[in-house]
Amino acid sequence: MAFKSLLASLVVVVAFLQASQAGVVNKRKTQCPGGSVHQAFNPACCTWFDVLDDLQTNVLFSTCGEASHSALRIVFHDAIGFSRTQKFGGGADGSIIMFGDTELEFAANNGIDEIAGDLKTVADAHGKSYGDIIQLAGAVGVANCAGAPRLSFLAGRPNATAPAPDGTVPDPFQPVDTILARMHDAGFSPDELVALLASHTMAAADKVDVTIPGTPFDSTANVFDSQFFIETQLKGLTFPGTGPNQGEVASPLVGEMRLQSDFALARDHRTACTWQSFVTNHTLMNQRFSDAMDKLSVLGQNTRHFLDCSEVIPHPHSLKVIPHLPAGKTMADIEPACAATPFPDLPTAPGPATTVKPVPPGS
Numbered sequence: 001m002a003f004k005s006l007l008a009s010l011v012v013v014v015a016f017l018q019a020s021q022a023g024v025v026n027k028r029k030t031q032c033p034g035g036s037v038h039q040a041f042n043p044a045c046c047t048w049f050d051v052l053d054d055l056q057t058n059v060l061f062s063t064c065g066e067a068s069h070s071a072l073r074i075v076f077h078d079a080i081g082f083s084r085t086q087k088f089g090g091g092a093d094g095s096i097i098m099f100g101d102t103e104l105e106f107a108a109n110n111g112i113d114e115i116a117g118d119l120k121t122v123a124d125a126h127g128k129s130y131g132d133i134i135q136l137a138g139a140v141g142v143a144n145c146a147g148a149p150r151l152s153f154l155a156g157r158p159n160a161t162a163p164a165p166d167g168t169v170p171d172p173f174q175p176v177d178t179i180l181a182r183m184h185d186a187g188f189s190p191d192e193l194v195a196l197l198a199s200h201t202m203a204a205a206d207k208v209d210v211t212i213p214g215t216p217f218d219s220t221a222n223v224f225d226s227q228f229f230i231e232t233q234l235k236g237l238t239f240p241g242t243g244p245n246q247g248e249v250a251s252p253l254v255g256e257m258r259l260q261s262d263f264a265l266a267r268d269h270r271t272a273c274t275w276q277s278f279v280t281n282h283t284l285m286n287q288r289f290s291d292a293m294d295k296l297s298v299l300g301q302n303t304r305h306f307l308d309c310s311e312v313i314p315h316p317h318s319l320k321v322i323p324h325l326p327a328g329k330t331m332a333d334i335e336p337a338c339a340a341t342p343f344p345d346l347p348t349a350p351g352p353a354t355t356v357k358p359v360p361p362g363s
């Protein structure tokens, strides 16, 4: 285990060393041409600053809103189209845009069409590949959220040559076994899945229940904090229901949605302790998320000739994270699930219970 993870990090280090060798990396920045306001350590990254400006002005609005959230979601849905056992998929290859006619019809990709279309426009305007634009937009979208890690960005993905088959994106109503098996097939451990799910701290659902669009997964969807990992651990409301929602356990917070998969992963013995470990350690959450995103962003890709343009990614605003129980909740409302370690004691936000506000459309 220790050796395997050491080996894995060596592979990543080598990939980054190789990537940074492509092009001339200066110790000092040089002015980017064409009246650009940007300076780059690596002049080969200058064109990516132009793409950054276009994205921030026209797609992401430099805000941790709906578009930045969607930009992170499409990273996952594009890249996870990869299998070790069935040998399909280019992974993070932009196939979700290149073969949008096919992939955007898959049920799991419901609602991705808007960001896919916007990113296609930007990529076409700048002559960039769809795989690269998705990864750039995802990293910039994350950076637009205070408290987020500054993700890296490698450029050089060739355009996809085939669509991913249906069924590679986990469904929120699948059992944990099915979800973990799919992630394992793509090369991700249960711990890495939990780390990736930090993304649901900057997230909302439009399509799970179309009558309540923009319903967030935590009470602070506009920042990258650890509230998602706390609020999924609150005792919920059980709906008897029929059909796929049978026995669904909803969030007890008014205005918040809890995916059945997040409910189950927060309580499964394979994932609960890692889930809980992020509650009071934002640094750890960000490090693990960042590592898992590095891996996701080059899934199925040969990075040998990639160019490291991480310098293009904006520095996220920092955030003083104070992990807390939402107003009106006490520790008695927590349903701990990690057998090894007690759930940390948390303060309660002052005041009466509040309603979680939807993420505004078009933000």
Ligand code: HEM
Residues within 6 Å of the ligand: 066, 069, 070, 072, 073, 075, 076, 110, 111, 170, 171, 172, 173, 179, 196, 197, 199, 200, 202, 203, 204, 205, 206, 207, 208, 209, 259, 261
């Ligand atoms: C078990 C795996 C996962 C499941 C079942 C899942 C499921 C979902 C669902 C159902 C939605 C709501 C979509 C809608 O109705 O609009 C959603 C939103 C989202 N997901 Fe996941 N997800 C998973 C993993 C991930 C991962 C690994 C990432 C990123 C690395 C991610 C990022 C997001 C983001 C950012 C949103 C919010 C999109 C928005 O607000 O527009 N998810 N997810």
Ligand SMILES: *[C@@H]1O[C@H](CO)[C@@H](O)[C@H](O)[C@H]1NC(C)=O
Residues within 6 Å of the ligand: 124, 127, 128, 129, 130, 157, 158, 159
């Ligand atoms: C990717 O495909 C698009 C659309 O066909 C094209 O405009 C673009 O030049 C291609 N990019 C690369 C890097 O192959």
Ligand SMILES: *[C@@H]1O[C@H](CO)[C@@H](O)[C@H](O)[C@H]1NC(C)=O
Residues within 6 Å of the ligand: 281, 283, 284, 287
């Ligand atoms: C939080 O995680 C970091 C690793 O990212 C670790 O060094 C630190 O000791 C942890 N802090 C606590 C209070 O557990």
